[in-house]
Amino acid sequence: MGFWGDGLGDLVFxxxxxxxxxxxxxxxxxxxxxxxxxxPGLNLHRxxxxxxIKPDQTLTGQATDGWHCPSCIDKPLPWDFLFALGSYDGxxxxxxxxxxxxxxxxxxxxxxxxxxxxxxxxxxxxEKIDAVIPVPRHWTKRWWFGHNPAEGLARGLGGIxxxxxxxxxxxxxxxxxxxxxxxxxxxxxxxxGAFAWRGRLQKNATxxxxxxxxxxGATMMECSKTLKAAGFSQIAIAVLALGKTRTTHPVxxx
Numbered sequence: 001m002g003f004w005g006d007g008l009g010d011l012v013f014x015x016x017x018x019x020x021x022x023x024x025x026x027x028x029x030x031x032x033x034x035x036x037x038x039x040p041g042l043n044l045h046r047x048x049x050x051x052x053i054k055p056d057q058t059l060t061g062q063a064t065d066g067w068h069c070p071s072c073i074d075k076p077l078p079w080d081f082l083f084a085l086g087s088y089d090g091x092x093x094x095x096x097x098x099x100x101x102x103x104x105x106x107x108x109x110x111x112x113x114x115x116x117x118x119x120x121x122x123x124x125x126x127e128k129i130d131a132v133i134p135v136p137r138h139w140t141k142r143w144w145f146g147h148n149p150a151e152g153l154a155r156g157l158g159g160i161x162x163x164x165x166x167x168x169x170x171x172x173x174x175x176x177x178x179x180x181x182x183x184x185x186x187x188x189x190x191x192x193g194a195f196a197w198r199g200r201l202q203k204n205a206t207x208x209x210x211x212x213x214x215x216x217g218a219t220m221m222e223c224s225k226t227l228k229a230a231g232f233s234q235i236a237i238a239v240l241a242l243g244k245t246r247t248t249h250p251v252x253x254x
Contacts, residue, residue, distance in 0.1 A: 018110055019091065030110045041087030041242070048124070049077050051084050051214060051242045066124055077217070078224040079209070079235040081123040085115055088213050088241035096149075096212050096240055105147035112156020112210075115240065119157065123236045126206055131166040132158040135211040135223055136195070138172040153240065154210040163208065169199025170226060179219065180243075187218040195226045202231035208238055215243035 015024045019035035026033075036042070045054040049072030086092045099108035121129075134150035142148050151167060158165045173196050179187045207227050214220060214237070224235050 018107070019095070030114045035091065038091045039086040040089040040092055042085065042118075044086075046082075046084065046242075047072055048081050048083075049079075050217065051082055051239075078221065078228060079237050081126065081236040082214070082239070083119060083123070083237070084214060084239050084242045085118055086241055088215075088243040092241050099149045099152065099212070100145070102146045104149060105152050108147070108149045108152025109156040109159075111240065112153040112158075113160050114156075115153065115238075116157050116160035119161070119238060121161070126234060126236060128206060129161070129163045129208045129236070130202070130205040132161075132163045132208045132210060133166050133170050133223075133227070135209065135219060136171050138175040140175050150211045153212060154208075157210065157238070166199070169197055169230070170223065171196060171198060179215065184216040184218070187216050188221075191219050191222045193222070195222050197226050197230040199230065202233075204233045205231065206234040206236070207232045208236050210238050212240045213243045214239040214241070 015027045016022065017024055017032040017035055018030045020032065022032050022034075024032055041053075045057055045067065046052060047054065047069040048066055049068050052069040052071070054067050054069075088096065095107075095111060098104055099111055132154045134148060134154040136150070137145070137148040151165075154167075155165055157163075172194055174194055176190050176194050179190065182190055209220065209223055209227065211219065220237055224237075227235055
């Protein structure tokens with residue numbers, strides 16, 4: 001509608017925060033500053049391999065600064081970089097649950113667009129992103145729920161960043177149980193061999209794998225192995241939240 005149409009729309013329907021419903025001081029942003037400041041774990045320095053919180057939080061600058069925990073140094077994971085917006089708790093948990101339901105597709109895309117402002121790029125040695133790839137749902141669950149939350153997040157994120165969304169090549173070969181209902185070892189078994197690639201083989205390509213929650217890393221492990229087999233030379237992972245495990249020693253590595 002242009003400038004005047006947008007201004008009139010804001011007068012008739014003032015923009016409100018998608019989190020709390022308050023009027024937005026800065027139109028164009030989906031959430032107000034108080035809601036953003038309530039995100040648990042926002043701006044913490046974490047391991048760029050597994051997301052473990054760095055003991056020394058006195059550093060300034062980017063929350064993700066290239067630090068690797070001793071475990072990831074000893075046995076690197078199959079991806080090159082991981083970024084998480086926050087922790088799976090409080091307000092961020094509520095937002096993630098809201099975008100999972102049958103009517104959550106629009107909210108998932110809003111979260112993805114909001115998230116884009118926090119994604120650090122380039123990721124260390126990454127100079128480009130060739131494909132933004134959402135962790136897929138099995139077609140039966142996609143049909144039942146009406147959408148794939150990870151795809152909405154990836155669409156919103158990629159749209160703001162100008163990165164290509166590749167929805168279909170990575171797919172689930174079979175339905176799997178809900179990971180949140182399982183122990184870490186069960187999660188690993190649940191998704192083992194559950195992903196495949198049906199696109200053209202890649203060569204020296206870089207992928208950004210997107211999902212809403214990372215807990216033990218079992219799903220990301222299987223997806224990353226599949227992407228590596230498809231020819232991707234570099235993989236970065238972006239998740240909205242890092243979750244809590246049911247044991248003190250999550251199973252992350254093969």
